[in-house]
Amino acid sequence: MAVDYAVIVLYLAGMLAMGWWGMRRAKSKSDFLVAGRRLGPAMYSGTMAAIVLGGASTIGGVGLGYQYGLSGAWMVFTIGLGLLALSLFFSARIARLKVYTVSEMLDLRYGGVAGIISGVVMWAYTLMLAVTSTIAYATIFDVLFGLDRTVAIVLGGLIVVGYSTLGGMWSITLTDMVQFVVKTIGVLLLLLPVAVVKAGGFAAMKAQLPGDYFAPLGIGGGTVFTYVLIYSFGMLIGQDIWQRVFTARGDRVARLGGTVAGTYCLLYALAGAVIGTAAKVLYPHLGSPDDAFATIVKDALPVGVRGLVLAAALSAVMSTSSGALIACATVANNDIWARLRRGVGYRRTPDDGTGDGSATERAHDEVRGNRVFILLMGVAVIGLACALNDVVEALTLAYNVLVGGLLVPILGGLLWKRGTAAGALAAVAAGGLTVVGSMAALGVLANEPICYGLSASLLAYVVVSLAGEPTDAAVLAAWRARLAGTPEEAGTPERDAAEAGAAGSPGRTEAVAGSPSRTADTVPSSAAPIPPNRS
Template structure:
């Protein structure tokens, strides 16, 4: 195992080194949060694939293959379908908006009154997504070192928080590229063929397992439909996914790079299910399907290769964890805290407020300080959110329930107002707010009464959200034509002020072919 340990330790050290390097590049808000909006197709597609294929897709995907056979691929497959739909139909428009968060998009579309509520919903989703990824460290470090669950979560969480806090999106992009390569080699090129050979090949697998293991819908048609609603639609609206779209250099990169990443997800889905099916042949009586990945890696792979494949699993967890963490911190700072600060400042600046008559600071010094302050503030929020994620991960045990809760609230509350804003010009701010409230409350209420893993909450939550959005929008005053004009201009990619009124130009040293 010494060689395996060395591979893992070198990998973790490399992640921290890239965080330090990324810190030197992240000098502005744009650089820190969206990598300066200048990723080329190779880096964009690699990092997008890394963010969506996390521990649930790797360890959980193999577990579903162990339990249901080839149809266990459907969960990850629907993630790929959602990413393909986002990339082909929406990514170009999203990239042209030049915003940092989904809530900023809603403010632009509806006139600045939908952001705070949607920000809270999105924050809850990204927080739970980061938590579920962080819990997965316990499984990997237990296999590697026999480490205590709490210590495993703290070790993995601290490394991710460290490199994310240091360099923001630049660090996360660089580490995600490494993680993408490691996952490709470890899971697709090594574990997949070795597992099939160890199981005796496909013919032996078919002879040893029931026919249901090779049926396309062996997992159940209703389950597949629920996966589509939760994961495919979740890909269309998640802050963690949109924040990666914002890093694209242009429309073409967002569309083609995302399409490549989505196609990669489809291949990864099938690979995970096949590995799980092979594990069922080799180890038919495991205590839990989620043990399949760790067991086949530990028992079936040679020294060195085992370390690389475990590093691949660690890569999957870290890529999703870091992406969710920076998304959570971005929403907390830009959509919630900044709005609260703005509200307080407006009250203080009122004619009878304590700061009445005080002139705001102006001049180049104030502008320079503002840029560095924004990076510092976002860095601080990543650190705070990271500590919160580690603490919550230690307290929770059920990863599937936490992930389902996150996606149900996200899709039930925000899918309709976001897609409605992009596709239906008659949608209004009042309709959007009512839709978020009704859809979110319906989903939470039904999960409380029927159980988190029930299918009905997302079905009825989406239906309630859609009916409310359409009915309230038609009954309320149409959106101000000036707001819609500005919105259409942003969708068309026409120049628009961002933050201080200018978009930072890409420096001549930018690697546009990355």
């Protein structure tokens, strides 16, 4: 195992080194939170695939394959479908908004009254997502080094908090690219073919397992439907996902790169299910389905390769954990803390996204503030992960409230001009309360609460919007201008930066890998019942 340990240690050291390198790139709020909105297709596709395919999609996806066969792919498959829908139908408009959070989008669309409520809901969701991802370190480091649970969580958590705090989204993007490559090699190119060969091939697998293991809906039609409601719809509105969309340098990158990442998710889903099915043939009596991944890696792979595949599992957890952490900190700082400060007389100055010239001091302050919030949220996440043994119910509650309360006002704002601020608030309240009440009555893991919540949210949104006055024409005009990518506030720092970037402003350079004067993959620009299996 010495070689495997060396591979893991080098991988972890590399993550911290990239965090340090990313710190040199994060000169402004835009750089720190959304990588300067400058990612090209390759980096955008890699980082988007990394954020949605976490430890749950890897370890949990293999576990579902072990338990249900090929239909165990549905959980990760619905994640891919949601990402495809987001990329094809919404990502271009989302990227053109030039905001940092989902709540800022709601403020723009409805006139600034829905943000604080949606911010609290989104913060709770991203916090619990980060906690569950951090808990996963205990399983992986126990397999690797036999570490105590608390020590494993603290070790893994500190590494993620370290590189995320240093360079923000630039560090996370760079580490995500490494994690994407490691997952592709470790899971798709190494573990998948080895598992199938060890199990005797598909013919032997079909001969030794029940027919349900190869039925498309062997996991159950109701479960698939719930996955669609929670995971596919969750992809459309999660802050962790939107924050990656904001990193795209243009409409085409958001659409094309997201489509590539979504397609990759579909392949990854099938691979995990096949690996789990092979594990069922090889080890039919494991204590838990989630043990299937670690067991087949330890027994079926040679030294060195085993370390790489375990690094793939670790990278999957880290990509989700870091993405959820920066999303949680962004919401806490920009949607909650900044609003509270404004409520006592604080006024936030618009960010120009450049971090140079007369804006340098303000840019440094904003980067410092967001860095502090990542550190604070990271400490809170590690503490909660150490204190909780099982947060499935807490994550389910957060996810159901997120989708049940926010899906309708967000998609309604994008698709229906008659939707109003009162309708949005009514939808959040009706959907959230219905979900919570239904889970209290039927159980947190029941399938019905999300259906009831979405129905109540949609009804409240439509009825209250139609019963009240339409949204102010000036608000809608500004919203349509922003969606079109032509903000009306010409002359603002953000607008000036956009125009300067389009004209080839000096100091904003397109990147080519390996070029010392050009940074990687950039060009000028303006400024989910839930098992513990959310990637």
